[in-house]
Amino acid sequence: MSNPKKIIIRDQLAEIYPDVYTRESLAALDFMTPFNKEIKALMGKRLERRYRRAQAGERIGFLKDDDFIGGTSIRVSDARAGNFEGGVVPADLQRQWIQGTGPGAKPGAAVESSIRNVAYALLSGADGWMFDGEDALGQTGSMSLDNQRNLKLAIHLDPLFLKVAEQVAAQMNTWSQAFFGEPKIKDWRSQLAFTTKIFRARGLHLDDRHIREVDGSSFAASIADLTLYVTNNHRKLRESGASIVLYLPKIQTAEEAALWNRMITALEGYLELDEGTVKVYVLVEQLEATYQLMEIRAALGKHFVGYNTGRWDYINSVSDAMAWDPDFVNPNIESVGMTYGYMRNYEDRVRRAVNTPDRNGNFALWQGGMEPNIPVGSEEGVASSMEKAVSGAQREQREGASGKWVAHWKMVHIVRPVWEQVGEPNQMGRSFPPLTYTQVDADGLILLEPAPRTIRGARNLISVAVQYGNAFGQGMQAAALKPSDFFGNEDVLYLMEDMATGEIRLSILWEWVHKQAKLTEDDPETDLKAGTVFSLELFYQLLAEEYAKLLDAGDKDVHNASKTTTLPIAREIAEVYVASPQKIPWFIDLLNINLNNLDLPLAKQRIRFYLDTLRSKHERVTENLDFQV
CATH class of the missing domain: 3.20.20.360 (Malate synthase, domain 3)
Structure with a gap:
């Protein structure tokens, strides 16, 4: 060699x-x-x-x-x-x-x-x-x-x-x-x-x-x-x-x-x-x-x-780019689908861009988004989720996508027939209006629309974000997860989640805390009313409650060995990310510097080092701290 x-x-x-x-x-x-x-x-x-x-x-x-x-x-x-x-x-x-x-x-x-x-x-x-x-x-x-x-x-x-x-x-x-x-x-x-x-x-x-x-x-x-x-x-x-x-x-x-x-x-x-x-x-x-x-x-x-x-x-x-704007606050993550405000406009620009020919008349492909469902659960739950998956694929096909992604092999033959039945190999060259570059176009790419912002939504954000950080620490950057309140409920399917799904959950929580977002609905469990500000104290309260549920969960959902190793570190990272006045550029940074580390005090030390570097030098820490020359 x-x-x-x-x-x-x-x-x-x-x-x-x-x-x-x-x-x-x-x-x-x-x-x-x-x-x-x-x-x-x-x-x-x-x-x-x-x-x-x-x-x-x-x-x-x-x-x-x-x-x-x-x-x-x-x-x-x-x-x-x-x-x-x-x-x-x-x-x-x-x-x-x-x-x-x-x-x-x-x-x-x-x-x-x-x-x-x-x-x-x-x-x-x-x-x-x-x-x-x-x-x-x-x-x-x-x-x-x-x-x-x-x-x-x-x-x-x-x-x-x-x-x-x-x-x-x-x-x-x-x-x-x-x-x-x-x-x-x-x-x-x-x-x-x-x-x-x-x-x-x-x-x-x-x-x-x-x-x-x-x-x-x-x-x-x-x-x-x-x-x-x-x-x-x-x-x-x-x-x-x-x-x-x-x-x-x-x-x-x-x-x-x-x-x-x-x-x-x-x-x-x-x-x-x-x-x-x-x-x-x-x-x-x-x-x-x-x-x-x-x-x-x-x-x-x-x-x-x-x-x-x-x-x-x-x-x-989008959340990160608009972190400075107090008026830009996302709703519950479940509301931000591909037909929501800024997402709808983003998708439209992509399909118009690939169907603009180059000087030789070549078009490009548009591959649609991810289907995270897995057909494992109760008969009713699987049937309902698969119906939604197929419906989502049909919408993308109608909009001009030449195909889409699935996150699990079991989904291939469930979703592929949407395009198979149409029979065309792709939709390259399909006619759409040419791209324009106006202020209206720019505004559309950050367009918010009314949607719920609830305690139930916050619990889902917290639970999955902490679970994801825990999975990452165990070497599983793609993991089948769902909020802890639905553990044992076979009607609610696990979704394949990766780095991005953990990160957006913490980004939205950061927005809610630092922009003093208001709940849009009463919450009967906590007696909090619509209009209540989502404060840092409320986040801490919900984090403690959701973390306790993870500690009580069975080994199937939260590996017992992780409860004294990677799970406490995942909680610390989630807490620091959401509480930090300066929004951290990448969730993965805090996870990466703690890879192969099971010691919470060391994790806290490394997180402080990252934050100090970001604040004083405007630099990220991206290197492997366990590999020095």
């Missing part, structure tokens, strides 16, 4: 994962390392922009027509007019009616058990599967490397993976026979080739836990994920006729998209691939990105194939 000259890998992981840190991938990481400083500089600009807007009470706006997109020679007006060379959608992405999402690894599991996640995904019948390296992938231990290893084993059809896939296929057919009345997998070997493999790299805002530069600088997780996945798998994917496809998360500006484009182009050149070989979807999950959709398309050029409208992250970004 070659020794990289520009990076250091911690704790002999290069020797433990020689199939991930191969000679070729280590050399590629060295080659890509100069981008690390560019990413850090751009993330500094992002945080400074956020701070300046909060201080000045400044709303996000559209770019000026005659400006150039940062990091490019493309004029904003040209991007908006489609005067750029965009990506061509390859054959295996032309039909993506259903994409599943989830990680390709399990926390603390041996390879043969861990790789079952990949087998379920590739046997699910989904048109594509986004194997997550970000919001749904646990980061305890070396899970990010387990994820890379498992994907490589599956893509290369390793005998161990084939053995596991055969076993998993039989188990999936047992379930589908009982649920649908027929086995869905006819030939498991051929089924493995049906699903397009897609990888979501971590965003520019996160650091890798295992790599540093030789000078001790933390190392961007986006470089690690991009480089390892593409370098280790590009040959096998192309030999099998499959595309190399990525999802890019948390992009806020076209300048950030341009940096991604330069990184991908540089890696393609290093690996002697034609520019545009790697295809990317962009998750539109940041408010600022919605003001720059055509600019982001143009900045990604030949690589770009589509947008996805993910609900939870986007709601959080």
